[in-house]
Amino acid sequence: MSAVIDPGHVGHGHAGHDHHHGPAKGLMRWVLTTNHKDIGTMYLWFSFAMFLLGGSMAMVIRAELFQPGLQIVQPEFFNQMTTMHGLIMVFGAVMPAFVGLANWMIPLMIGAPDMALPRMNNFSFWLLPAAFGLLVSTLFMEGGGPNFGWTFYAPLSTTYGPESTTFFIFAVHLMGISSIMGAINVVATILNLRAPGMTLMKMPLFVWTWLITGFLLIAVMPVLAGCVTMMLMDIHFGTSFFSAAGGGDPVLFQHVFWFFGHPEVYIMILPAFGAVSAIIPAFARKPLFGYTSMVYATAAIAFLSFVVWAHHMFTVGIPLTGQLFFMYATMLIAVPTGVKVFNWASTMWRGSMTFETPMLFSVAFVILFTIGGFSGLMLAIAPADFQYHDTYFVVAHFHYVLVPGAIFGIFASAYYWLPKWTGHMYDETLGKLHFWMSFVGMNLAFFPMHFVGLAGMPRRIPDYNMMFANFNMVSSIGAFMFGATQLLFLFIVIKCIRGGKPAPAKPWDGAEGLEWSVPSPAPYHTFSTPPEVK
Amino acid sequence: MSEGISTRALVSRLLVVVVVMFCFGVFVLPPFYDAMCRVFGINGKTADAYQGVQTQDDSRQVRVQFLATNAAGMLWSFGPTADELTVHPGEARDMLFIAHNPTDQPMSAQAVPSVSPARAAAFFHKTECFCFTQQVLQPGERIEMPVRFIVDRDLPKDVHHLTLGYTLFDITASKPPVAHVTLARAAQ
Amino acid sequence: MGLLLWLVFSSAHASWGVNMTPGATEVSRSVFDLHMTIFWICVVIGVIVFGAMFWSMLVHRRSVGQKPAHFHESTTVEILWTVVPLLILIVMAIPATKVLIDIYDTSESELDIQITGYQWKWHYKYLGEDVEFFSNMSTPRSQIENRSAKGEHYLLEVDEPMVVPVGTKVRFLITSADVIHSWWVPALAVKKDAIPGFINESWTRIEEPGIYRGQCTELCGKDHGFMPVVVEAKSKEDYADWLAERKQLAAAEKELTSKEWTMDELMVRGEKAYVTACAACHMPGGEGLPPMFPALKGSAIAVGPAKGHIDIVVNGKPGTSMAAFGKQLSEVDIAAIITYERNAWGNAVGDMVTPKDILAFKQAQE
Structure with missing residues (x-):
């Protein structure tokens, strides 16, 4: 692995016409990059990897459902597969793919040199492998991974959840932070970096829909974060947001979740x-x-x-x-x-x-x-x-x-x-x-x-x-x-x-x-x- | 570049939105939902102790049915002393529930009331109820737990039949529960 | 294409059935009619929109020499296709509202049944009748594991169905003891969530005697797919007979308790009861699913003193999934299960726990 990265190192873009430096060489180019095209590429590859992973879980589900009777997996593992399939496809495949497209195309569409916040861009991407590494690792923990559906209704996910739920919550927090930073970046880019003459009503519709998606993400991802935070507190700190025994209400969970969940559908x-x-x-x-x-x-x-x-x-x-x-x-x-x-x-x-x-x-x-x-x-x-x-x-x-x-x-x-x-x-x-x-x-x-x-x-x-x-x-x-x-x-x-x-x-x-x-x-x-x- | 505010100012504003929405999810939605439930009887939730007095409406009668359910893991025997009462709206009535702890350990329990049909919940008042406090029973102890209630005179005319159900939860293991309403207040 | 498929298959035979059934009650029929109305409205809109698109794709292509037009807006058509769909929606909303109001009817019922969801079985309590029982799935493990042929009602059969009289308004009070379940019988168009701590209400009036089958529809853990709902509607006379018989049965069960049981009898009955009540978590071979559901094979409790074993079965273990079976099962079944667990799968304590022991244990607790 090439370890020496000189930020001033000058490479040459393929086009060769550009007077700026091209990408750094080696692996660290990808780790440290702040270039919107590099980050867009990484988002897209990551999302495709997640698409294949979530898809292979779907294959397990469909293989089990090929015929009546239990053939391949037991119900508890089946539930983990349906849960993980949903979570990975929603948060790992579809959302990062759109962020990747936004990274690549929005600056090109509005005539901007890059995204408005390039370093945050790098950070928001690299949170994702951490989040999904953590999420997938729960499958190998004692008691198994999340098995309560991607909607994780309480109390199945709180009082009755597996030990690994805490890690699941942490993973959701990480993806939430990543999405929020991505959305802020997109909104800031669209509002502040448009080329002269590119008025709002001249923007391509992809930019428009992403602007609106960005606002949706900023509005509802924190609500999801709040939702899993309340779960965390119910599980570890003795609160009763979602437990009837302490004066809470399991239905409240569903209201909070779907307050996030329905806009989320449109985000996708x-x-x-x-x-x-x-x-x-x-x-x-x-x-x-x-x-x-x-x-x-x-x-x-x-x-x-x-x-x-x-x-x-x-x-x-x-x-x-x-x-x-x-x-x-x-x-x-x-x-x-x-x-x-x-x-x-x-x-x-x-x-x-x-x-x-x-x-x-x-x-x-x-x-x-x-x-x-x-x-x-x-x-x-x-x-x-x-x-x-x-x-x-x-x-x-x-x-x-x-x-x-x-x-x-x-x-x-x-x-x-x-x-x-x-x-x-x-x-x-x-x-x-x-x-x-x-x-x-x-x-x-x-x-x-x-x-x-x-x-x-x-x-x-x-x-x-x-x-x-x-x-x-x-x-x-x-x-x-x-x-x-x-x-x-x-x-x-x-x-x-x-x-x-x-x-x-x-x-x-x-x-x-x-x-x-x-x-x-x-x-x-x-x-x-x-x-x-x- | 287009005019307007600087990127720094824009990002700070968006971050404020993020924080506000998080707080909205954790500190506003739950108490707001709770208030909505109590006002409109969503989920059959009933309000806290009722202070008012009503005059009896002799023109009609309502059946009030009593249910008792043990949540999973609750070992007490628990039930009403009668299956149902027929009452006049406005009239204050009493009902006794019996609980018995058959184990060899002291245990505490919380009863959670729920009224059905839900739209009648707002018209069901409890002036006194064992569900307002936690119940602690010593090993082998048996107690009678009273509830005193009034069915509001304004109960919709097409409701002839109310069900008051209690679910008894074992809360021995948990710390003194912190209701989210208090939490929200503490945060303000 | 999908819509065509739908139409082609709609006349095919049962197992290729593609549509909802009208069901067995007035409500279920009006829901079915509503469903069909909206479906056909969607089909008509689909035919128009997709027809226009396919026409355009066939005719307006470059390969047939089509030159592109340049129009790109028309306020008139924009307004038109905002207003027309709005009107169609209003047409849909009217019958939908009417059916919904009918479903929320609160008129007096003649029979009230409390339905409580447990992981993973239903409990039915006939209010004011002193009749209550659990309803467990009765499909044998061997069918699920493909070791024997599957019956017609595979996974949709129970040991004790809910029995209701026809032509009677039956009110259901639905709640749960643990997680959220959902009680659904398609033929009655009744689907209501069972929420721990709260009571939900629903009702039905079945017209024809028959057996109506459904399932739990809210993910409730491991055996969510294995908690069917079976409702048997009987004529009013047959229902009265059934109710009387139920009450007698409860008395007979008490007599069984006092009978002298042999080890073999208890083992036979114990295996059967174990499979119904315990095998879902502790597995048919007693190996459990650690760490959530511990093994019984060789466990300290199952081969330890009988009292501890009786205690955990009767009273459960707080904070775990182990329920208190003292009220769910008869003394005979508890005794049989405990005897079976102590002497099966290589556990060989050799002792026998009798129904009288269980009764004595329970009385000592009172």
Whole structure:
């Protein structure tokens, strides 16, 4: 390992035109880097590693559910797998992937030389491996890792939790701090480092959605921190926030958790909205329809996300008026979400479309996310929710909004910007293969979950009656297919980094934005002199 | 660069938001939720000791049913002396619960009341209740624990039937419990 | 594509069933109707939106020589597609509100049953009737571990179902002794969380006699998947018979206590009762799941003095998952289980604990 790092060491950027120094050499480049592109790259690789780890846990779950009866794992380990799968995918895969995209693209999109707070940027990334190392290590502790679901409802996670819960809480604190610092950085960059002439209403939608996401993160991650802090105090310091015995209330936990949890859902989808709003116009060769209404719709969704949390709790025994309020408020979210979908469809309308991989993922995003939206609307209807709540119908719903929503949004972004990151075109044939296998696998895995849910299969169970067997087997086959396909993505990315057709500065003829005005690959330092935006 | 406040000022403001939201989660939400529960009877929670006096409403009667549940690990035998009473709204009535500690150790317990249907909880007043304090029983000791209650005259007309349930928790092992309300006050 | 799949499968046979069932009560039917109404509204919107998108994808592509248009906003259509969905939502909200108000009905009930969730079984108490019992899953371990063929009601069968009369408003008072559970019977459209320290209320009025099955739907720990709910609706006469029989059974159980038991009888009964009440945590082979659930095989308590063994089974162990079984099980079952534990899996104390010993132990505590 090369140990000597001279901060003044001068390397040369690939582009060679830049008068600034390039990256330092060796491993310490990555440890000490404050460059937004390096940090963005690390975020993206970390998130992909977590995606594979969380995905392999999903494979364990689907393998156990392949047939009725217990075959592979025991229930206690099954519960740890469902919990870890959820936590890793939410906090380890989706959120860091979006932070990675933000790090790479936001400075390029707004003509900034770097993020506003580069050293904090480095720190917020390096907290993540620590947090997830700690989280995963709990699996090897006596009594096992967290087994109470990613929603960790008290008292199952407090009075009845395993010994390792304290480490779990600490890990959540670390990821929370990392997210908050990341969000502050993004907000500060967007508000303060825009190139002259880049007014707010000229910003690309990805920047807009991230600005709103940043505010959501700043508002709700501290509430999550508060929530786990109260758990910690209940477990170790004799308080009774969530224990009825001491005058507390286990339902309070759910209110606090979902006050964080519902905005969190939008944190995981808004940046994908933004990315898709850049990609669809590029491949339809037509400007985005209704830019202004997109911005307002995003803001409306973010605002509404604060007043709908109790729709996750329709069965806990909320008074009728509360039930009605949360039902109506939740239904209202369909309006701004609908506006977005209509805008995307109108952007495609009378365009001149081609279907390269990013476009395929984006169109699938719009259609499948809308299906997830429909099941979301059904779930909003409180009396019907009594039948859907905590069944596989819910599992189907949130996988439809998160897999073709967040994950496809990330894939679309990755293919769209890979030429800019690596300087090479990815292999289009393999990219399309990746899309179609993911698309088929994903639908095969998650669509039948609607059926078993409606037929009465509760979520988070390791074994089930034979009446659910057929569709569970289909689900498992689809999940294995989806899981295996992601190794192809890894291959495509590595192939693209190592070589391929050189990418021009603007590889997509319909693309718009400042990021295409710098060469591909983007030099180590860009926009040291702010560009002029007309 | 665009005009506006400096990055340093912006970051400090955002950090203030972070701290405020954390405090909101820990110090504001729980007592606020608790207050909402007591006012609207969410979760069937009842208010603290009732001081008022009401006149009896002879025009109607309400069934009040009594439940007793032992939380897991609670070894006492615990139950009401009658399954239910029929009362007039406004009338003060008494009920006795019996608890017995069969173990060979002194134990302390906390009873947690809950009223169903939840929207009637705000209309169920306890003027005296063993649930206001902790109960300590010596080995083999048996006690009678009273509750005195008034069903409010304003109880919605379509409620004919109330259930008062107590869950008895063993709190011997825990330190004197600190309720979050007190904690929040201490922090202010 | 998904919607098409849905339609194709909707006529297929039971195990490929894709939809909710209308259920057995007025409420469950109105919930089902509501579900279908909203589903079809979503289908219509989906067909229009996706139809437009697919049309556009087929026609407006560069490969067919399409030149891009340049329009990018229209206040009129923006307002239109904000207002129209809003109106559709109002149309959905009206029946939803109506059904919700029906579900919150508080009219007088004829039968009240207290439902208490335990890790991992349900307890039913018929208020004012002096009848109460635990309802454990009765699917044998051998089926779960694939050592024998699975029955039709695999994982959805219990030793003692909740029995209710038809045509009667039954009120459920739902609570929990440990963690949060959720009591769900799809055919009744009743799903309510069981929360420790709090009582939740729900109700049903079943029209037809029959057996209705459900499960716990809130993650409650290890055996969350193994705590089914079974409700058996009987005619009013049959229900009255059942209730009388239940009361007699309780008396007969007392008689069994005074019977002279042999070691073999106790071992046979003990194995059966152990599998139902203890094996979930301590495992069928007594090896437990340390550290949460200690092994009984060779444990100091199981091979130590009988009194300590009786004490832990009857009174439980505070601060652990070990419940007090003194009230959950009959004297006969407790005696049989203790005898079994002391003499199975290589534990060979050789002594016998009889139901009378348990009764004496309990009386000494009183």
